[in-house]
Amino acid sequence: MVTLPPGAGTGPLLDVRGLRTYFPVRGGLLHRVVAQVRAVDDVSFTLDQGTTLGLVGESGCGKSTLGRTVLRLRPATAGQILFDGTDLARLSPRELEPWRRRMQLVFQDPYASLSPRRTVGQTLREPLDHHGIGTPTSRRDRVAELLDVVGLSPAVLDRYPHEFSGGQRQRVGIARALAVDPDLIVADEPVSALDVSVQSQVLNLIRRLQVERGIAFLFISHDLAVVQHVSDQVGVMYLGRLVELGPARRVYSTPRHPYTQALLAAVPRVEGSPADRVLLQGEVPSPLRPPPGCAFHARCPRVMEVCRHEAPVLKDVDGPGAGHRVACHLY
Amino acid sequence: MAAAPPVLRVRNLTVEFATDAGIVRAVDDVSFDVAGDETVALVGESGCGKTVTGLSLLRLVPEPPGRYAGGSIELAGRDLLALPGEALPAIRGRDVAMIFQEPMTALNPVFTIGTQMADVLRQHRGLSRSKARAEAAAMLAAVNIPDPDRRLDDYPHQLSGGMRQRVMIAMALSCRPRLLVADEPTTALDVTTQAQVLAEFRRLQQEFRTAVILVTHDLGVVAETCTRAIVMYCGSIVESGPTAELFRHPRHPYTRGLLESVPRVRAERLPELPVIPGRVPDPGRLPAGCRFADRCSRVQSRCRDARPPLQPVGAGVPVSVACFNPW
Ligand SMILES: Nc1ncnc2c1ncn2[C@@H]1O[C@H](COP(=O)(O)OP(=O)(O)OP(=O)(O)O)[C@@H](O)[C@H]1O
Ligand SMILES: Nc1ncnc2c1ncn2[C@@H]1O[C@H](COP(=O)(O)OP(=O)(O)OP(=O)(O)O)[C@@H](O)[C@H]1O
Ligand code: SF4
Ligand SMILES: [Mg+2]
Ligand SMILES: [Mg+2]
Numbered sequence: 001m002v003t004l005p006p007g008a009g010t011g012p013l014l015d016v017r018g019l020r021t022y023f024p025v026r027g028g029l030l031h032r033v034v035a036q037v038r039a040v041d042d043v044s045f046t047l048d049q050g051t052t053l054g055l056v057g058e059s060g061c062g063k064s065t066l067g068r069t070v071l072r073l074r075p076a077t078a079g080q081i082l083f084d085g086t087d088l089a090r091l092s093p094r095e096l097e098p099w100r101r102r103m104q105l106v107f108q109d110p111y112a113s114l115s116p117r118r119t120v121g122q123t124l125r126e127p128l129d130h131h132g133i134g135t136p137t138s139r140r141d142r143v144a145e146l147l148d149v150v151g152l153s154p155a156v157l158d159r160y161p162h163e164f165s166g167g168q169r170q171r172v173g174i175a176r177a178l179a180v181d182p183d184l185i186v187a188d189e190p191v192s193a194l195d196v197s198v199q200s201q202v203l204n205l206i207r208r209l210q211v212e213r214g215i216a217f218l219f220i221s222h223d224l225a226v227v228q229h230v231s232d233q234v235g236v237m238y239l240g241r242l243v244e245l246g247p248a249r250r251v252y253s254t255p256r257h258p259y260t261q262a263l264l265a266a267v268p269r270v271e272g273s274p275a276d277r278v279l280l281q282g283e284v285p286s287p288l289r290p291p292p293g294c295a296f297h298a299r300c301p302r303v304m305e306v307c308r309h310e311a312p313v314l315k316d317v318d319g320p321g322a323g324h325r326v327a328c329h330l331y
Numbered sequence: 332m333a334a335a336p337p338v339l340r341v342r343n344l345t346v347e348f349a350t351d352a353g354i355v356r357a358v359d360d361v362s363f364d365v366a367g368d369e370t371v372a373l374v375g376e377s378g379c380g381k382t383v384t385g386l387s388l389l390r391l392v393p394e395p396p397g398r399y400a401g402g403s404i405e406l407a408g409r410d411l412l413a414l415p416g417e418a419l420p421a422i423r424g425r426d427v428a429m430i431f432q433e434p435m436t437a438l439n440p441v442f443t444i445g446t447q448m449a450d451v452l453r454q455h456r457g458l459s460r461s462k463a464r465a466e467a468a469a470m471l472a473a474v475n476i477p478d479p480d481r482r483l484d485d486y487p488h489q490l491s492g493g494m495r496q497r498v499m500i501a502m503a504l505s506c507r508p509r510l511l512v513a514d515e516p517t518t519a520l521d522v523t524t525q526a527q528v529l530a531e532f533r534r535l536q537q538e539f540r541t542a543v544i545l546v547t548h549d550l551g552v553v554a555e556t557c558t559r560a561i562v563m564y565c566g567s568i569v570e571s572g573p574t575a576e577l578f579r580h581p582r583h584p585y586t587r588g589l590l591e592s593v594p595r596v597r598a599e600r601l602p603e604l605p606v607i608p609g610r611v612p613d614p615g616r617l618p619a620g621c622r623f624a625d626r627c628s629r630v631q632s633r634c635r636d637a638r639p640p641l642q643p644v645g646a647g648v649p650v651s652v653a654c655f656n657p658w
Contacts, residue, residue: 023489056521057521058493058521058523058524059491059492059493059494059497059520059521059524060477060490060491060493060494064491064492151610153610153613155352155613155615158351159350159351159352163348163350164378165377165378165379165382168377168378189492192518194377194548195374195375195376195377195548195589196548196549196550196589196592196593196594197376197588197589197592197606197607198376198377199548199592199594200592200594200604200605200606201606203594203604204603204604204606207603222493222520222521222522222525223522223594224522224596225593225594225595225596225597226594228594228596228597228600229594229600229601229604248600249600252596253598262523263521263522263523264596266522266523266526267522267551267596268522268525268526268549268551268552268554268555269551269554269595280523285477286477286478288478288481
């Protein structure tokens with residue numbers, strides 16, 4: 001079999017099919033598995049080189065789990081993760097090793113992800129040393145360049161994570177992911193710890209990295225404004241499933257799923273007051289016992305009888321060419 | 332200005348850290364009041380001293396390397412900085428509680444959520460074991476965690492990031508403190524959960540008259556939740572006043588820059604988001620004059636020579652600004 005070089009342009013960089021990640025729930029005296037949390041449930045999407053899929057959805061809907069499973073930091077319960085044509089879900093840890101350099105994670109919690117005993121300089125050098133990138137001298141320049149890219153001054157090289165503010169630490173995390181020149185970065189809430197002006201700088205940076213270096217991003221965020229700025233495609237998750245997927249422009253201008261519509265209406269605005277906002281009513285259902293039918297039906301303002309017992313599947317709206325897909329009985 | 336008497340009175344607070352690069356002044360001569368019925372926002376760029384200010388209000392700055400270099404923090408009439416160390420545990424949680432920016436560091440990984448919440452409730456509210464568990468479940472429900480009874484038996488790593496944050500919020504609220512310092516409590520939350528949590532803050536505040544200091548960089552949240560806002564830059568307050576006035580007419584060029592750079596959902600995405608040019612100066616190498624001078628579009632020569640003091644803008648407007656050439 002011929003392995004194609006990265007970015008050969010034949011098909012997507014990442015093609016995820018029917019991915020599931022379940023967590024066992026143990027209980028009782030014997031600590032048996034009594035149930036499964038379906039954190040990711042039958043998710044499919046593709047991602048092209050140098051493009052970004054933004055993933056939004058409520059807390060606990062499975063965004064981080066999806067991101068980690070794609071990187072094989074968690075085993076997949078079922079499904080395929082085709083990265084440049086190779087199914088990562090089937091590889092052993094040893095077989096995965098060469099792929100690791102091409103995929104990086106930027107974490108949600110920058111504090112937990114940086115070693116407290118390493119200086120920033122050491123943290124940024126580590127992946128370069130580990131993957132044998134460049135010469136020792138060029139690595140030093142590279143580290144300085146990385147700091148510059150994320151807007152930190154070279155003076156921070158000898159400092160430890162605890163000496164930084166949360167936002168500064170997150171920038172170190174992004175610089176570390178960039179160190180190895182990956183093809184794919186899963187960025188899990190990369191800017192939610194950052195203040196607005198740095199947030200905008202980092203978002204502009206991510207756009208630049210997409211265009212200039214052809215890096216693809218799976219960009220997880222609960223902030224719809226942030227996602228709009230960086231994403232080519234947007235996926236909306238609800239209780240482990242994608243309920244809407246499509247070109248960002250379409251999803252933002254004509255959201256189809258009632259949940260997406262509710263999310264967009266709930267964005268707090270600088271000009272606004274709470275009274276202007278339409279808020280979703282009702283409880284977020286438990287992923288342990290997903291409700292029958294459409295998982296959103298108990299909170300949906302447009303619920304119909306069929307929604308209570310039949311689960312909707314993702315299908316094309318606006319015709320197959322538009323690439324806008326929604327899982328809702330309204331369509 | 333506020334009708335209720337201040338619960339908190341901070342005067343000239345100065346906090347320093349000893350680092351390899353020398354002394355870093357993380358909080359520099361900060362003064363403000365918070366009344367019992369207020370929610371006050373503390374906003375500003377990363378590293379400007381919001382968290383250290385918040386930690387100071389519980390006297391939780393690690394000493395060393397930190398040091399309270401000056402000022403006072405009067406909470407319900409007592410100066411926290413003058414109290415003996417033994418008096419602090421009783422005050423934390425009951426008089427003042429904090430929701431930390433990074434929940435993983437505040438939750439103990441080896442105990443279940445239920446055990447940790449019940450401990451706090453038994454300690455601070457003297458509840459029995461079974462009452463404490465029931466109350467813990469009720470608090471989880473209040474912050475919109477599904478299946479609260481079962482979640483009590485989860486360990487922190489079994490929860491999503493947003494759920495951990497909500498557990499922290501539930502723990503802090505459960506003690507009904509007089510003052511709640513919430514450090515980026517909703518940044519990990521999606522909009523719908525965030526709206527519910529903020530509604531819970533408002534409810535708590537009205538019911539128990541808890542004063543809230545909300546540290547956040549989300550100006551949308553500030554607009555909706557906070558009566559007053561304090562904008563910090565490089566350890567000092569650069570502007571403060573009623574939120575509506577500050578947002579309608581930002582006077583400090585930094586406040587204005589912040590408001591302009593908020594990412595918003597737009598009809599069309601912009602090729603580039605507006606940003607404040609440059610970066611925050613190194614805390615070890617602060618300019619002699621106004622600390623914002625190098626990034627400011629309205630800079631004048633005197634801005635480089637002297638530091639503008641924080642002064643009321645006058646004309647009956649309850650806003651103070653530290654700028655020689657405000658908008
Ligand atoms: N333990 C410490 N040792 C040394 N310096 C510290 C320590 N903690 C904080 N600092 C410094 O104090 C300054 C203020 O930090 P602080 O955490 O208060 O910022 P912040 O405004 O909360 O930022 P963010 O929005 O990123 O959380 C920063 O320059 C930081 O590097
Ligand atoms: N290690 C684990 N063991 C058991 N359950 C887990 C584990 N990790 C996640 N879960 C569960 O899987 C579901 C999805 O969690 P996940 O962290 O993916 O959510 P998320 O969408 O990233 O949420 P947030 O926005 O709050 O970060 C949740 O119900 C969570 O409790
Ligand atoms: S399928 Fe029914 S319940 Fe689900 S979102 Fe559509 S209309 Fe609402
Ligand atoms: Mg997450
Ligand atoms: Mg902070």
